[in-house]
Amino acid sequence: MNKKISVITINYNDKVGLEKTINSVVSQTSDNFEYIIIDGGSNDGSKEVIEKYKDKIDYWISEPDKGPYNAMNKGIKAANGEFVIFMNGGDFFYDETVLETVDGLLGEEYDIYYGDNYKIKPNSKRKKTYPEELSFSFFYTSCINHQSTFIRRKLFFDHFFYNEEFKIVADWEFFVYTICNENVPYKYLGVTIANYDFTGISSVSKYRDIAHKEKLEVFNKYFPLFLEDYKKVAEIKSKRIQQVLYIKKFRHPWKAFKGIINFLAIFSVKNRL
Numbered sequence: 001m002n003k004k005i006s007v008i009t010i011n012y013n014d015k016v017g018l019e020k021t022i023n024s025v026v027s028q029t030s031d032n033f034e035y036i037i038i039d040g041g042s043n044d045g046s047k048e049v050i051e052k053y054k055d056k057i058d059y060w061i062s063e064p065d066k067g068p069y070n071a072m073n074k075g076i077k078a079a080n081g082e083f084v085i086f087m088n089g090g091d092f093f094y095d096e097t098v099l100e101t102v103d104g105l106l107g108e109e110y111d112i113y114y115g116d117n118y119k120i121k122p123n124s125k126r127k128k129t130y131p132e133e134l135s136f137s138f139f140y141t142s143c144i145n146h147q148s149t150f151i152r153r154k155l156f157f158d159h160f161f162y163n164e165e166f167k168i169v170a171d172w173e174f175f176v177y178t179i180c181n182e183n184v185p186y187k188y189l190g191v192t193i194a195n196y197d198f199t200g201i202s203s204v205s206k207y208r209d210i211a212h213k214e215k216l217e218v219f220n221k222y223f224p225l226f227l228e229d230y231k232k233v234a235e236i237k238s239k240r241i242q243q244v245l246y247i248k249k250f251r252h253p254w255k256a257f258k259g260i261i262n263f264l265a266i267f268s269v270k271n272r273l
Helices: 015-026 046-052 068-078 098-103 154-158 170-181 205-222 224-238 253-272
Strands: 005-011 033-039 059-062 083-086 112-121 124-128 149-152 186-197
Touching: 005 015, 005 068, 005 098, 015 033, 015 046, 033 046, 033 068, 046 059, 059 068, 068 083, 068 170, 098 186, 112 170, 149 154, 170 205, 205 224
Parallel strands: 005 033, 005 083, 033 059, 112 186
Antiparallel strands: 083 149, 112 124, 112 149
16 A cells, blocks of 8 residues: 655765654654655765665665756655655654644645745754745745655656756756646645755855756746846845845844845736736
8 A cells, every 4th residue: 555655865975964864754653654765875874874774664775876856856756655755864854743744634635735844054943934825926036845845746747857957956946837837736734844954055155056047947948038037136136135234223134135035026027927
């Protein structure tokens, strides 16, 4: 009998983060899920960590891959669950009851279910919440996170798998296309799903140019009418206005900055409709 949820972990040379993730998954109080690990041929002892827990893992491989999205696609194809969620090396569920809680919330009506998460850095922890309604302008500057999102596996076969040529934004591309172009039904769960490692490649400033370039490709391919608008929003964002706003009357300058960006994005979208 297939499980409702497939939890997929990809990893490469992060045995410490991997074991933390594994412990989080195998300690879940629910048993209505399968666990899949795709390791990229690590040589740091990750394979030995997997073997240590192999009796609690439904499927795993350790072999060279072409990058994180190639590994994620391998996980999707190996999965049997109705929904998939990616809890990658270093990420972990908010608590041991998450999957038990969510199990009763995942139904036939919606194809994407998303919740909140905590962004974890070595010296900080910040909660990220999401709106109940996802607009096109939301995806200009943000995205729902795969660590706190349950995706109906069938969507990948109906539309496309993650773009393995991308280094950073293939999951963003999948969400903005399926939600904004295909009107795939989605639902905000209103519960905290995960703590995720906010020190990865997509969170480091030097990779922002790569992410911007990849997003331009997506806009040009699927939403060419909005390409110039996105360029303007991205230009404003790149100027780091939040630094200028660091004056005493702004207790939360970054929120104020994002408010400006979101306003401009919404105004731009409305003018295009």
